[in-house]
Amino acid sequence: MYVAALxxxxxxxxxxxxxxxPGPVPNTAGVYGWHFGESPHPGLPAGRLLYVGIAPRRMSNRTSTQxxxxxxxxxxxxxxxxxTLRLTLGCLLRLELRRVGSGKRLTFARDGEAELTRWMAEHARVCWxxxxxxxxxxxxLIARLDLPLNLDQNRHNAFHPHLTELRARARHRARDLPVTT
Structure with missing residues (x-):
């Protein structure tokens, strides 16, 4: 049921x-799936489900408030x-990851996040x-579906090594650059 619905x-x-x-998304727990009309990477298909997520997330000692x-x-x-979805998409779109604020947080800084938001508004669609x-x-879901943008629990996916390396390189470069706003 969930596989087909997503x-x-x-x-x-x-x-x-x-x-x-007030928006259509319910204020409840559930699973969501992201589809992309244009692929964020030449090695990925366009027009289909590429990522799933959940809210709330269950952690070892508590459940998130999401x-x-x-x-x-x-x-x-x-x-x-x-x-994580934005981090992955930004890395695939070759946006520059930077340290911001105190230097511990990594984002695409003001301009990069705005560019990613515009790209998502144009190409990303979601269901839940x-x-x-x-x-x-x-x-x-991760075991049964081909979800190249999911990393957690998804080492079996052929895109996993590439995405893992791409994100690691982006983090490494960001740590070598000065902190920005």
Missing amino acids: SSPERLWSADDVLSR NLRKRVRFHFRGNAYGS LEHAEPWTVEAD
């Missing part, structure tokens, strides 16, 4: 849809420090399914 959804939602008030609405909205307008305990289905 890979072939009845509707995909744009940034304008998601960021409108929900679908907060998480999906943050992916569309947040930054690479708080969004409500689920009270989304962490119980995440591993199964």
